[in-house]
Amino acid sequence: MTRQCGSESIENMAAHRCSSSAALVVLCYISFSVFIVANSQETKPTVENHATVVEDTQTDTETAEKSTEQPAVSVREWEATETEEETPDSSAPETGVSSSGPHPKDDFQEELVIRPLHSGDIYASFQFRTLWETDFLSGNKVSHYRLFPKSLGQVISKFSVRELHISFTQGYWRTMQWGQPFLPSPPGAELWVWFQDSVTDVDGTWKELTNVLSGIFCASLNFIDSTNTVQPSASFKPLGIGNVTDHRFLRYATLPREIVCTENLTPWKKLLPCGSKAGLAVLLKSEKLFHSSFHSQAVHIRPVCQDLQCKTTSWELRQTLNVVFDLHTSGQGKREWSLFKMFSRTLTEACPLASSSKIYIDITDNPEGEQFEVTPATPLLSQAVVLGDRRTFSVYDLTQQITFGTVRSLNLLIRWKSSEGDMLRPLLHAERYVAGYGLQTGEIHTLMYNNHPYRSFPVLLLESVPWYLRLYIHTLTVTSKGKDNKPSYIHYQPSKDRERPHLLEMLVQLPPNSATEVTVQFERALLKWTEYTPDPNHGFYVGSSVISSLVPSIVAMDTNSSQDRPLFSSFFPCKEESSYFMRVYTEPLLVNLPTPDFSMPYNVICLTCTVVAVGYGSLYNLLTRSFQIEEPSPGLAKRIANIIRKLRGVPPL
């Protein structure tokens, strides 16, 4: 059994980076917290194509300490049944190696978390993780793929990608009603990539990469060009191992207008080892997934440590899909949810290739079953610290036949008993809007709320604004509680017309229980007539701003990287017990630019041509010339007479 941990490299890097200025110390603080502290799930493929989980006994004791007695006992029971089948010894890596032969080990896990929300809506989060102990970049060509999708593997090796994060989201996450998501993402498409430091032409590689990804995901990622790509200096740090933090190798772009639909879902599903044939993925039917309030799918690729010593790396591919179903639009008016009602499918089996396949139901708000009731009931409970809160989950293990019961299909049913739908007060949330009217100027307001009663914390704000909104950066103000709040770090890169967008990054300290407002004025540019979109009166989009922060945690965060944790709680690992990393996206903006009337070019051309050709010339003549009446040319006799008179010295006639 192997363990993975990135703590060593983190220490080294901390020593290296914290030698910079005082402001940067805080930056580092945030950035390090997002380094991977790798998961501790591991495979044990004793039988071909059938991987099972070995649970760690240490986890049990820890969980038992933390949780109430009853759940702990249940978990323990469950662990006991499992370990009967498997070797309990957690330090026996030889077994795995010998069985899998010379092939590098790979491992697949799948997981579904269901969280009933206060509003009566329901949040379902799928996570699929493929781990592969191989190195794409060490020179030897990888040609044999098993669980890891070949298309992505080739992308990684060809473009020397170190980390790749891509998300497609339709809808906006309603923090006030739904709380925090496990994995945040902005509306539209978002792509950020760290390249290896061996890449010489980063921009060219980025361009090629976006075009290739565009083909893989059937999305308009090829619209990513220099006008919407930025290089954030602090907001996006590598989530995997690695010590390069030079932001020249980072590219970040969003396409807020991207519309996500089934054509993006299908290629995403094809990346899964079981496709949508078996396991949790059978639930992913597009007619239901796109009949929801929120839909987000993402792919995250990063290198993680293979073991504690972190001598070798393995590659992790995480595919996540988050969806929120709306109580009201699902009709019937009954406050109840089932797998069938959500996905129009039930579960019959786990993915045979998966080493672990579990469903978690968040029952934290429902300790005594007074809020809702879940059927079939499960004796297995688990606890995880996620987003600064200790949550309790009912666990359904799909690898166990008993989970499916006598009907051989699992249809979880959640029935609400009480109804309440109060707004939440999330610790950190943000909103953004355009103020002012008219088509000349405007003002972007970004509001960040810190609802913590007594703790202040710093946030990193990233705004990327297209060039056609010309920011007046001297009008930038940051105010909290009516007072000027001076950012301790500002990174501003002005735009170049038709070349690159504005990039503004700030480190702002949010006082406790306050709203901080960042305003900046802008002028709306008049575009060239070919630069307008086909629907210019719809407006132009400005991507979400990104707020990254270390939020003070209510409970002690789980910093023990060795602990076996569910996938949803292990993406943004934490280094400190007292705080956890969080990223918040604001809504994108729709801004109207001054738009000519394209519907009558013919009239305009006719009129201007006429005016210029006829009116202007004549009028100009009239205004600039003075007219005099010219005498008709005198007759021959008169001319002769005049010559004679001239000779005589007498004035002519």
Place this chain on the structure above:
Amino acid sequence: MGLLSDPNRRRALISLLTRLNAPICVVCYMAGVAWFMGLAFEPFTLRTYMSENAMGSTMVEERFPAGERALATGREFSAHKKKTGGMPVDWLVKTMKDRGLEVFTQSFSRTLPFPDENKERYMVKGTNVYGILRAPRAPRTEALVLSAPCTPGDNNNQAVGLLLGLAQYFRNQIYWAKDIIFLVNEHDLIGMQAWLEGYHHTNTTGMDWSPLQGRAGSIQAALTLELSSDVVTSLDLVLEGLNGQLPNLDLANLFYAFCQKIGVLCTIQGKLQRNDWDSVSGYSHAVQTMMLMVMKQASGRPWGDHGLFLRYHIEAATVKGINSFRQYKTDATTIGRLLEGMYRKLNNLLERLHQSYFFYLMPSLSHFVSIGYYMPAFGLLAVILLLRALDLWVQLSTPPPRTEDGIAETEEVSSPSVLSVLTPLVISHLTGAALYTLPIHFQEMAVEHFPVSETEAVVLTAIAVYTAGLALPHNTHRLLSGEGTEQGWRVLKLVAVLYLAVLLGCTALINFSLGFILALNLVPVAAFITPHVPKVLSAFILVILSPAFTLLFSVFFYQELVEVPVSFQDGWMLYLSVISQGILDHSLYGSLVYPLIALLVYPCWLLFWNILFWK
């Protein structure tokens, strides 16, 4: 233009224009008025048609079932309104929350510059409640608004009920692509102003409001609902907004299309449409409808709560339920279905409404007159001013055949004439500035010294300043320039006529109706006033055609049009209240009619008064 380059022909043309100046002017005036009256004649107008493709061909089905329940909600609202003696904020918040909306409130307060006697308010404090229906899988970038004012008394309860009913029904539908904001605003326009200013974070009128907590991106269109009875006979569409702005014609087309589809009687200006356009009564009906629109537009005030949206480039209209003694009634379910249909089509919009006209007049709901058709009427009036200016210019540049003596005289007076023009200009504008500022600033003093209320004080001060202006300038213009000369008044008149032409031209571009009405009154004055006409008669005509009397006539004319004729006494009272409303509209909502009249039109008119008494 070749005509003008040839000096001989130019001279001939100019002499023709100067010789026939007066007849041409009269003909132009007649033609302008005739053209304008012809606009209402149906064969000369265009039928309305849907320009926006996204709303035209797409079919929607209306299924709103819950009219009765909406009315019950309205009654509940009415009961709570009575109990709290104002806006039942808590009840509204709770009801909207139950319907699955995100609910927010906004409080605002405003002290009026002087008490509004029509609505009996001075220090206004209130709360707006709005709920946002979040569209599924939409990123909060676009929104539609449905609003209903919470008015004191028993009015408009059904509108709030229907709004809540629609909110409940809309919430259960999956097809929304834009967020929908359901707004119940208190204190009608003041609440709406506070909400819009809060939403766009502007402050143009110095109102106090608390910032909004929830937003939904850029608002694409808005409808305001006014409904005070359980059943209605017809629905009336109100378009005229602040400063005479109108929403895109497609919004009116949309309303008309759905009225036709669902079978609801629909009116504009409270007038049904008639088919007998070829009869005299049919024509006069159309003229009345159009004249009502012109009068309302010229007033520059919002004629419904929708009027304030237009400033923010949000297409908006008010739908008003009218219950008369007609047999045929429409119930709340049908109105709900109509609104549902309209919102579904607005929801289908890919772009802002921009395809159809923004400048139009409507002689009936199915016919419209576009800017290309009505502008010539104004152009014919404006050309009179240009002709007069040309005439004066010719007279100035080529003095009448006199001896060398006359030429010497002009050269002598041409230098002081700049001063003699500047003085009246400055003085009349100062009078205008006084008319603009004094009424509000001197109300306290006036109340102390005279037995009048604040409102009366403001209006009476305004009238007093206006009248005083008549006495002032013609005595003072000689202080600096000494004796006025023949040449002097011509220069002054040339300046005044051109000034008026530019002023009216700009006004007509922004607000055609206002420009046209002012032109109708001021152009004859400008054309024929000289110091040599009979003083008393001309002075009388000049006063009768002054902006203040134009307003007075408009008040009576409007009352005639809406078929509520008033006696002179009532008319006078109405006139006073209209003045106070105009001043209030300016300070509360930023209406531009009062400053336009006080700062520009009135001084311009004073110049002509000055010319009449030139010595």
